[in-house]
Structure formats: structure tokens, C-alpha cells
């Protein structure tokens with residue numbers, strides 16, 4: 033196969049739609065454009081629009097989504113293409129309603145952003161100079177027209193994203209702006225080939241254990257002649273480059289051929305925290321003449337006409353939904369071993385996903401790893417991610433829960449959607465099947481919930497709403513193309529349309545009342561089998577606020593801050609949730625800290641509770657790891673990639689070994705010792721201490737005797753009973769359970785009722801080159817001490833936040849900065865903050 037990339041430089045022109053709204057500076061002219069890209073980023077680069085991520089600029093570019101745009105360029109076709117039987121134009125992704133013309137002739141159309149488009153261009157391509165033009169009609173107008181034609185169906189946003197196969201959150205979400213894009217968002221190239229082309233290779237792992245791995249290598253081929261049979265060879269090399277399998281030639285024709293590869297004593301792939309991620313090299317070659325016999329290699333003229341090569345992992349995943357005394361389990365098992373899934377939900381990392389470079393993916397996924405996550409759920413309102421994303425997850429041992437792309441809406445199952453959905457699902461299932469990280473497919477996000485509980489069932493009546501996709505079409509595609517992976521119809525879903533999708537005892541669950549209506553302590557009402565969504569908002573980091581909000585609007589309810597809060601009654605909820613625990617500070621700096629702290633406390637409460645409920649509960653994925661722009665949201669890493677305090681808390685509450693104190697229904701307290709490792713955890717005599725601490729006076733009670741003895745992947749419960757569990761003065765006392773560096777605190781009161789001591793500490797700052805160390809030695813108890821270095825240097829990142837210090841203890845914060853920074857600024861509010869300032873006045 034010969035590939036020729038098309039040039040990156042194109043021009044862009046407004047050619048239709050609401051042209052009257054197109055600014056004069058943009059109308060009737062060619063604007064330089066970069067491919068891959070979209071109109072917004074091209075206009076931004078040409079300085080023809082202001083950054084839609086700043087202030088309320090989003091509103092000024094609304095017209096872009098109602099305009100039709102044409103991308104065009106010229107290129108010289110390489111001579112060598114023309115000697116091949118087929119020449120195809122391959123567009124990996126067109127966003128979205130596209131007409132493709134080559135030298136003035138229509139070569140094809142595409143209406144789905146989530147699939148590549150491949151057009152036969154042999155008869156239109158000229159030797160020498162060629163002209164290509166791709167015209168995008170307004171996706172918004174298309175969606176509205178489809179809705180008008182098919183009849184409206186419920187959804188949660190302003191625009192009917194359920195009538196078009198385009199990233200739903202592009203039309204606005206409760207954390208995302210409405211920036212309706214158009215453009216060639218993925219690479220585009222010419223491919224010329226003869227005889228055969230490999231469409232997909234699906235290495236389906238049928239079995240993987242210490243004794244052997246069995247892989248069904250399915251190769252989907254297209255050939256130029258149905259008559260011909262061709263030799264195909266499959267080679268598998270171990271992580272240490274030893275050939276473990278080399279097939280004889282198989283005779284193949286157009287269609288699919290599968291071959292079974294058995295690997296004795298395989299090096300198994302494990303999710304992180306459970307083992308290594310060894311990757312095998314799988315390669316497939318299709319030839320016109322058979323491979324040489326051993327010894328004949330020298331004289332053989334390589335006749336490979338199609339080849340494929342990828343790293344794969346040998347592992348088996350199952351979703352155990354067996355009935356038990358409570359209901360039914362929801363336990364992911366990798367290589368036969370139950371895995372507690374710890375992680376978060378993933379959304380597109382940018383409203384303009386082509387801007388997410390490999391480095392950015394690597395940074396974000398490293399942030400997942402460093403906060404001890406082992407699973408990310410790719411949410412259905414976004415995209416099927418790029419190969420880069422899944423390959424990094426393969427390497428890092430992050431399991432991926434992949435939603436099909438349906439979110440918070442009723443989706444019609446009539447044409448043209450049902451065919452588009454089938455093609456999209458077939459392509460992505462086949463494309464992603466080689467990634468060991470991909471652990472589970474899921475039908476949709478919250479659509480069954482919407483039908484059940486949001487009054488949509490009545491609105492839909494006897495029309496289709498997508499349930500056929502989730503329970504028939506998609507599982508049949510999985511069964512055909514990738515039976516090696518588990519499939520689940522929806523998130524949340526109880527396993528049957530007869531049972532409330534929010535049922536605790538069956539299936540997976542989203543818990544949103546804590547944020548929307550009550551308080552985070554409500555998490556403890558639920559003992560669910562797997563919680564795939566729950567979350568709590570906070571503003572982004574201060575540096576990100578400064579980067580996206582005008583200087584004169586640094587106020588919780590300024591127009592720009594409210595513009596960067598997309599949730600229904602978002603700030604009202606933020607304040608209601610905050611006021612359950614803190615007085616609402618009038619000072620913006622303190623507001624940022626306390627809301628961020630409250631977010632961290634909320635997720636700590638939820639995750640530690642769910643972890644303490646194992647093995648009944650076997651998963652906790654909070655909403656959400658990332659953002660697509662700077663916004664007040666549920667994310668732990670903000671829209672400019674900066675870690676919010678929640679990120680640091682996550683690293684702690686996801687740690688493999690965890691101490692956590694939890695209240696039971698009867699009011700009693702237990703210390704849970706959670707061991708998410710493969711080794712038994714036993715403490716030495718005296719290593720575990722459980723004491724009461726009067727933080728107002730600094731006095732400790734004598735410890736109660738207890739030792740840790742908890743099996744691998746197990747939990748131990750230590751009852752904290754009797755007078756010990758009752759405080760003398762709840763406003764001044766807490767329980768401190770400590771083992772080595774691990775510590776759990778239990779407070780008997782909410783922050784605003786706690787008589788924290790005024791914070792006292794000694795501070796020292798050491799600087800050497802660009803390396804800073806700030807040592808804070810506590811003279812009093814300090815709770816949730818954090819150093820917000822981004823306030824002084826937006827490029828700097830601090831080593832830790834939200835540290836609790838008992839009197840006499842020291843925390844050392846490290847970071848790099850080339851700026852000269854004063855000790856006073858570094859060691860006082862608002863850069864150095866702690867919860868003590870926000871207790872009982």
C-alpha cells in the first residue's frame with residue numbers, strides 16, 4: 033500500500049447557511065486553514081475571532097455553527113499511486129455533514145463524525161496538480177432538519193444532538209460551551225493499493241491464564257478480485273522479541289479469516305496495581321506468493337501487498353453478574369481475578385479534539401495513573417478516542433470502559449440513523465478490538481434512566497428511543513465482531529427494564545442526588561454494586577481562572593464566572609453544598625479554596641465509602657477526570673490541565689492501602705483497613721495507633737490496642753466502640769488512626785462547627801536554581817494545608833495539597849519555578865491555605 037498525505041495547508045471560506053451573520057472580515061474571502069482542524073481554530077489562528085474560551089466570547093461565535101464552510105487545497109498526486117489498482121481518498125474523520133469534491137467532481141458524502149470516510153478517486157485523480165474541496169453544511173441545521181422530519185424526541189440540551197452522529201457535547205453540555213464545529217478533524221490522505229487491503233485485525237482473546245492464552249486472530253480483508261486466494265501469515269512475538277507463533281500460509285479471500293494462536297505460559301497483561309503490562313507484537317502479512325521456506329529467504333522476492341502490526345496484550349476480561357443473596361454482582365474479572373475499579377469518567381479533553389496532542393494525552397493519562405486510578409470511563413456524549421489514547425492506556429495499565437456514543441437523550445431507531453449507528457459501531461468495535469486496555473463496552477449514558485425517571489417514557493409513547501440499539505443491535509455487533517469483551521446496555525442500568533436503573537442491588541449506578549439536592553454525606557446511604565458516576569463541582573485552579581476570566585470579574589457570580597458555569601443552577605448548588613459545611617466566604621480567594629476543598633471532601637467521602645463496601649461494591653468511577661475548556665465543573669484536572677485539590681485527594685483515597693473511618697447505620701464507627709494489593713498486610717506490634725485527639729489543646733488520648741491483619745485484596749473492619757467513639761466535645765475532638773504514613777481522621781462535626789486552633793507554624797523556604805522546597809512545621813493542628821503555587825507562577829506545579837499535620841509534624845511542598853518568589857507570599861494566604869481559617873468563629 034502506498035500512502036500520500038495531503039498538505040496541511042488549506043483555505044477556508046464561508047459559502048452558505050446564515051451568511052448574513054458572518055462578519056465582514058470573514059465573508060467572501062479565503063482564510064488560511066490547517067488540516068486536521070476545524071473552522072473555530074482556523075479563525076482563531078487567523079486572529080479573526082477572539083478565543084471562545086475567554087470571558088463570554090463563546091457567545092460571539094455562535095454564528096459559526098449556522099454557517100456552511102468549504103475547505104480547499106491543491107496537491108500534486110505522486111506518480112507511483114497510478115500504478116496501483118485502487119486509489120482511495122481516506123478521511124479519518126469529517127466533522128460532520130460533508131461533500132467531498134475532487135477536481136470539481138463529487139466523490140462522496142459523509143454524515144458521521146465517528147467513522148472514517150473512504151472514497152474511490154481513481155477516475156477523478158489527475159497526474160500532477162489536483163484540486164480538492166470539502167464542503168461542510170451546518171451540522172446544527174442538519175440536526176434541526178432531521179428532528180423536524182422525524183419528530184422531536186427528548187434530550188437535555190438546547191439543540192437536538194440526538195438526530196446527528198456528532199460529538200453530543202459539541203452542542204453544549206453542563207460543563208461545556210456550545211461551539212458547533214465543522215472541519216477535517218482527523219488526518220486525510222490518499223491510499224493506493226493492489227490485490228488486497230487489510231481492513232481490521234481483531235485479535236480476540238478467548239482465554240488467558242498462567243497456563244496458556246488462546247487468541248482468535250480475525251483478519252478482515254478486502255481484495256480487488258473475489259476469485260483470487262492469497263497467502264497470509266500471522267506472527268506473534270513476545271515482549272522480549274521471541275517469536276512465539278508463526279503461521280504457515282493461510283489461503284484467504286475477501287471477507288474474514290480467523291486463525292487460532294495458542295501461547296503457552298503467556299506473560300499476562302494486567303491492569304495497573306495488579307501486575308505488569310507486557311505487550312506482544314502481532315503482525316499480519318498478506319502476500320501474492322507464499323512466504324519462503326526456511327533457508328530460501330535470500331532468493332525470495334517479498335510479495336507483501338498488505339500488512340498490519342500492533343502491540344497487543346494477553347488478558348481475559350469478564351463481567352461477573354451472577355446472582356447473589358443481595359441481587360446480582362457487577363464485578364469485572366481480569367484473568368479470572370476480581371478487580372475493584374477505581375477511577376473517573378473521561379470527556380473529550382478539548383472542545384476541539386484535534387488539538388489534543390500525544391503529549392497532552394500522555395500528561396492527562398499520567399495524571400490518572402499518578403492519582404492511583406485503574407479505570408477511565410469514556411462517556412457517551414463525546415468521541416471514540418484516538419489510537420494514541422488507547423495505546424497509552426495499554427502501556428499504562430488503565431482499563432477503559434467505553435460507552436457507545438449516546439448520552440442523555442432518546443435516540444430514534446429509524447433511518448437514516450439506524451444504519452449510521454450500525455456502521456459506526458461495527459467500525460469502532462473492530463478498530464479498538466486489539467487494545468488490552470479496552471475492558472468493557474457499554475450501550476449508552478443515562479438514556480434508560482431518562483426513559484424511566486425523567487418523564488421521557490410518557491413523551492416517547494410508542495416511538496423508538498434507542499433501547500433496541502442498546503439491547504439488540506449493539507450486543508449483536510459485539511457478539512459478531514468482538515465476543516471476547518463484556519457488554520452492558522447502559523450506565524446506569526439494573527440489568528432489566530423492569531427494575532429501576534438506580535437500583536442499588538443490581539447493575540451499575542449513578543448517584544447524583546448528593547450534588548443536585550442534598551449533601552455528600554448521602555453517598556453513605558448507598559451500597560451499590562458499581563458506581564459509574566457521582567461527582568461534586570468546584571471552580572478550576574486560580575491560574576486557570578485568571579487565564580479565562582477578565583481581571584475585573586474575579587467574583588463568584590460575575591458574568592464571566594457564571595458563563596463558565598454551565599450546570600443548571602450550578603452556582604446555587606455549589607453554594608448550597610458548601611453551606612452544609614462552611615460559611616460562604618465573601619472573599620473570592622477563600623471562596624475558591626473552600627469550594628475546592630469541599631469538592632475534595634465530597635469525593636473522599638464517596639470513594640472511601642464505596643471502597644469500604646467491597647466486595648458488594650466493586651467499582652467507583654467519579655465524574656470526572658478532565659475538562660474540555662476552563663470551567664467550574666466536577667473535574668479533578670481543569671481545562672488547562674492543572675490539578676485541582678481534588679486530584680491530590682484522589683491520589684490519597686485511591687491508594688492501594690487505605691485507612692478510613694466510616695459510620696454505620698446504627699451510628700457506630702468502624703475503621704476499615706483496605707488492602708488493594710496482592711500481599712497480606714500485617715502491622716507490627718504498636719504500628720497501628722488509634723487515638724482521640726483534642727485539636728484545640730493538642731492532647732491525645734491513650735491509644736486503643738489493635739493490629740492490622742488483612743488478606744490480599746481484602747478488607748478488615750476494626751470496631752471503634754464504646755466511649756472511645758463518643759467525643760467529649762465534638763467541636764474540638766477527632767479520631768486519629770495511624771499506621772506508618774497512612775492516616776485516617778474522623779471528625780464528629782462539620783467544619784463550620786469545629787473549633788480549629790488558629791493556624792500556627794514555622795515556615796522555611798529553600799531555593800536552589802529553579803527548585804523550591806517550602807517546609808511548614810505545624811505548631812498547632814493544621815487541616816488540609818495546601819500551597820497554591822499557581823497563584824504566583826501559573827506554570828508551576830506543587831508536589832502535594834490538602835495535607836493534615838499534627839502538632840510538630842512538617843510538610844514539605846516542592847515545585848519548580850524560574851521566578852524569584854518571596855517567603856512571605858509563599859507562606860501566607862491565599863497561597864498557603866488551610867481549613868483552620870474556616871472553622872467556628
Ligand code: BMA
Nearest residue numbers: 205206207440477478565655
Ligand atoms: C451525568 C453525566 C453527564 C453530566 C454529568 C454532570 O449526568 O452523564 O451527562 O455532565 O452527570 O451533570
